[in-house]
Amino acid sequence: MRGLANRVDTRHFRVRAVRRRVPVLKGITSSMISLFRYILVAGISFVILYPLLVRFSASLMQESDLYDLTVQWIPKSPSLANYRIALDFMEYPQAFVNTFSLAVVVSVAQLLACSFIGYGFARFQYPGSNVVFALVIFTLLVPPQMIMVPLFLNFRFFDLFGVLPDPGINLIGSNWPFLMLAVTGTGMRNGLFIYIMRQFFRGFSQELEEAAYVDGAGPLKTFVLVMIPNAVPVMITVFLFAFVWQWNDLFYVNLFLTRDIKVLPFTLSTLANNYQYYMERSEGVRLAPQYLSVINNAGMLLFIAPLIAIYAFLQRYFVESIERSGIVG
Amino acid sequence: MSRNRRLKLSLSGQRRLMGVLFTMPFIIGFVLFFLYPFIQSLIFSTCELKVTRSGFELTPVGLENYTYAVGVDPWFRRHFVSTMVRTLTDVPVIVIFSTFAASLLNQQFKGRTLARVVFFLPVILSANVVMSLARWDYMQSAAASAIDSVFVEQGIFSAAQTLGNLLRELKIPVGFTSFILAAIDRIPQVVSASGIQILIILAALQSIPSSLYEVSMIEGATAWESFWKITFPMISPLLLTAAVYTIIDSFTSPYNDLVNYIETTVWSGGGYGVSAAMSWIYFAAIAVVVGLFIGLVSKRLFYER
Numbered sequence: 306m307r308g309l310a311n312r313v314d315t316r317h318f319r320v321r322a323v324r325r326r327v328p329v330l331k332g333i334t335s336s337m338i339s340l341f342r343y344i345l346v347a348g349i350s351f352v353i354l355y356p357l358l359v360r361f362s363a364s365l366m367q368e369s370d371l372y373d374l375t376v377q378w379i380p381k382s383p384s385l386a387n388y389r390i391a392l393d394f395m396e397y398p399q400a401f402v403n404t405f406s407l408a409v410v411v412s413v414a415q416l417l418a419c420s421f422i423g424y425g426f427a428r429f430q431y432p433g434s435n436v437v438f439a440l441v442i443f444t445l446l447v448p449p450q451m452i453m454v455p456l457f458l459n460f461r462f463f464d465l466f467g468v469l470p471d472p473g474i475n476l477i478g479s480n481w482p483f484l485m486l487a488v489t490g491t492g493m494r495n496g497l498f499i500y501i502m503r504q505f506f507r508g509f510s511q512e513l514e515e516a517a518y519v520d521g522a523g524p525l526k527t528f529v530l531v532m533i534p535n536a537v538p539v540m541i542t543v544f545l546f547a548f549v550w551q552w553n554d555l556f557y558v559n560l561f562l563t564r565d566i567k568v569l570p571f572t573l574s575t576l577a578n579n580y581q582y583y584m585e586r587s588e589g590v591r592l593a594p595q596y597l598s599v600i601n602n603a604g605m606l607l608f609i610a611p612l613i614a615i616y617a618f619l620q621r622y623f624v625e626s627i628e629r630s631g632i633v634g
Numbered sequence: 635m636s637r638n639r640r641l642k643l644s645l646s647g648q649r650r651l652m653g654v655l656f657t658m659p660f661i662i663g664f665v666l667f668f669l670y671p672f673i674q675s676l677i678f679s680t681c682e683l684k685v686t687r688s689g690f691e692l693t694p695v696g697l698e699n700y701t702y703a704v705g706v707d708p709w710f711r712r713h714f715v716s717t718m719v720r721t722l723t724d725v726p727v728i729v730i731f732s733t734f735a736a737s738l739l740n741q742q743f744k745g746r747t748l749a750r751v752v753f754f755l756p757v758i759l760s761a762n763v764v765m766s767l768a769r770w771d772y773m774q775s776a777a778a779s780a781i782d783s784v785f786v787e788q789g790i791f792s793a794a795q796t797l798g799n800l801l802r803e804l805k806i807p808v809g810f811t812s813f814i815l816a817a818i819d820r821i822p823q824v825v826s827a828s829g830i831q832i833l834i835i836l837a838a839l840q841s842i843p844s845s846l847y848e849v850s851m852i853e854g855a856t857a858w859e860s861f862w863k864i865t866f867p868m869i870s871p872l873l874l875t876a877a878v879y880t881i882i883d884s885f886t887s888p889y890n891d892l893v894n895y896i897e898t899t900v901w902s903g904g905g906y907g908v909s910a911a912m913s914w915i916y917f918a919a920i921a922v923v924v925g926l927f928i929g930l931v932s933k934r935l936f937y938e939r
Contacts, residue, residue: 339743346738346745350752352825356768357759418659425656429649437657444668446878446924448885450896451913454906455671455678462689489663497879499660524652546757546830553761556886570763605764612758624750 357609364388364603371595387603394579395572395604404552404569405611407480412547414487415495416540422490423502424528428514438503445496449556456482457560478563493550493557498543505539506532538626545619549612569608576604679910699911702904709895710912717892718919721884727824728880729873732831737865739832740839757829765826766888827883831876838872839865870935878924892916 362378364387370380391397426438460482464473476482486492490499513535517527533540555570562568577597584590616623643651679699681692703710739750797818801811842865850860884890896916899909 342738342741342743346743346749349735349738349825350749352822353752353755356822422657422660425653429653429656431650431653434653434657437661440664441660444664445882446920447668447672447917448893448896448913448920450885450893451675451910451917452668452671453897454683454900454910455674456667458674458685458690459667459671486663486667488659489667490660491663491667494882524656549758553763555763570761573763574767601767605767608761608764609759612761616755616758620751620754623754624747 360602360605363599364606366599368593368596371593371599387600388607390580390600391576391604391607394583395569395576395607396567397569397572397607400567400569400572401611403567407483407568408548408551410480411483411487411492411551412544414484415490415492415498415547416544418488418490419495419498419543420502420533420536420540421528423499424506424532426499426503427506427509429524441490441496441499443496444491445494449493453560460561477561478566482561483557493554494546498547501539501543502536505536509535538622541619541622542626545616545623548615552612573604573608577601675910676914678907679914681907683906695907699904699907700915703908703912703915707899707904707908707912710892713892713895714916714919717884717890717916718923720889721881722923724820724824724827724884725877725880727820728828728831729835729876731824732828732835732876733869733873735828735832736835736839739836753832754829756826760826760829762886762888769888823889827880827887830883831880834872834876834879835869838869842868870931874928874931874935877927881920881924 362380365383365385366376366380367382367384367386369382370376373381426434426441457477460476462473463476464470483492487495509532513531514527517531522530553570555574558568558570577600580600581592581597584592678692680696681694681699684691684693735753739746739753743749798811798815801814802808846864846868847860850864855863885893888894892912893916895903896909896912899912900906903909
């Protein structure tokens with residue numbers, strides 16, 4: 306028995322000795338970990354920001370700088386000429402208005418619809434509601450290219466299941482297809498929004514709603530007056546995603562809009578070709594791919610700029626919604 | 635509350651009705667704009683489609699479109715294999731990277747807010763248009779082989795060429811080197827595709843109660859152990875979500891050759907019938923992959939009761 310006690314004693318003594326050394330070691334290790342962390346964060350940030358910086362620097366260059374081997378980042382003769390060309394050949398003012406109005410309308414409609422539908426899934430179970438939710442996820446798993454042509458045909462000869470006379474109305478070239486998809490929560494990646502809103506409302510304690518019911522509010526009133534004000538950060542996040550994806554969207558825009566309605570993604574994609582065509586026609590000049598690439602860079606930045614502005618404006622809410630315990634799950 | 639003379643529903647009945655009403659917009663939209671085109675595309679894949687002024691004509695051709703796609707079409711098989719391989723290799727890389735980035739963002743350090751702002755920038759910036767333009771720019775300027783370090787987006791890793799030379803000098807087998815270089819080349823793509831996944835996993839990390847970590851520290855667990863015994867099981871359902879989302883995201887990625895090819899076949903290839911057949915083959919393959927994945931992984935997931 307005494308032998309055992311002795312052994313315990315020495316172990317205890319040894320542990321205490323080690324613990325005395327640990328604080329110093331811990332100080333060094335924790336600042337090394339901190340340094341390592343900063344290196345990682347800086348590295349990843351660099352990978353993210355590098356293309357942006359490259360494009361910005363390239364967009365200010367003139368042709369003389371392109372072939373000047375001493376010029377790497379800072380052009381010797383910076384000019385905004387590329388931006389002027391891009392603005393012109395992207396028909397920027399008109400395209401901006403078109404794209405912006407479409408994106409705002411669609412993203413607000415999607416946001417409201419998906420919140421509404423998500424709330425329904427979160428609070429009101431009915432037989433088959435799980436199946437319907439599985440269908441929501443299913444809409445995400447189908448490549449949009451698969452239903453591309455039938456969807457086009459549906460909107461081209463839109464007859465609401467035979468209610469309207471043959472051959473129906475032509476909705477192509479208007480914003481109606483976008484609106485219809487948005488309002489029913491079946492637009493681009495809306496399944497994700499419905500999922501996010503459902504998870505959020507599910508995680509919400511029921512007390513507020515019950516208080517509203519006690520006060521005599523129906524579910525709709527409760528939704529509008531109680532749930533929506535509490536969901537603002539999440540809704541801003543969803544709005545941000547919806548807006549950005551609609552702004553960037555070329556697929557649905559090519560499908561539902563005609564060539565005369567200019568939207569930015571489309572004019573950006575044809576910028577180089579348009580400019581080259583114009584230069585060949587008017588001045589008989591063939592442009593080098595590097596120069597066209599620089600024009601493209603200017604165009605890309607013009608395209609991204611409004612998104613960065615909106616992100617800068619909303620990022621506070623966006624990051625805040627992450628700060629809380631989870632928008633998802 | 636409200637008394638309706640015709641129909642008196644119990645409270646649970648009322649709630650069920652509310653559920654139906656709230657989700658009705660989706661049900662309508664699903665049937666009109668999804669289910670109907672979905673079935674139509676299956677029918678179209680067995681026909682030849684011609685769009686006329688007042689509608690469209692269908693001539694049934696059975697499985698001819700499928701055999702054409704798999705057997706005769708010059709590009710389908712190639713694109714199919716390369717896209718499936720790319721998707722399958724991207725998913726683990728993106729999920730692992732997102733977990734890594736999310737756990738970085740979850741720690742306390744000065745400048746964390748700024749880091750979060752920067753890390754989510756790719757969601758804003760990785761526009762389909764921009765990335766496909768950048769991709770074609772790369773090819774153009776690479777072909778012109780002028781100054782490539784400024785314009786090539788992946789030229790960030792033209793340093794990778796130097797690394798490649800170094801590795802070759804060290805007599806490391808070529809296959810290994812080219813694998814490493816290919817992986818490095820993909821880093822920008824992986825980083826820019828990870829935005830939403832980082833968000834999902836970050837939310838998951840934040841929902842783990844910190845008391846679990848405190849208890850494990852008292853019990854003497856190392857960081858490695860606490861990751862595999864606490865963090866990993868707790869976020870595992872959302873890792874699955876992130877993985878599935880990555881697959882979904884790949885459908886609209888500009889690097890997805892197959893989907894681009896499916897689109898161009900409509901206008902300048904075998905027509906929509908063939909395109910529909912191709913997309914059904916692709917969809918079936920994806921469904922099998924996702925189904926297998928969920929089936930294999932579900933049992934191992936840990937759900938907190």
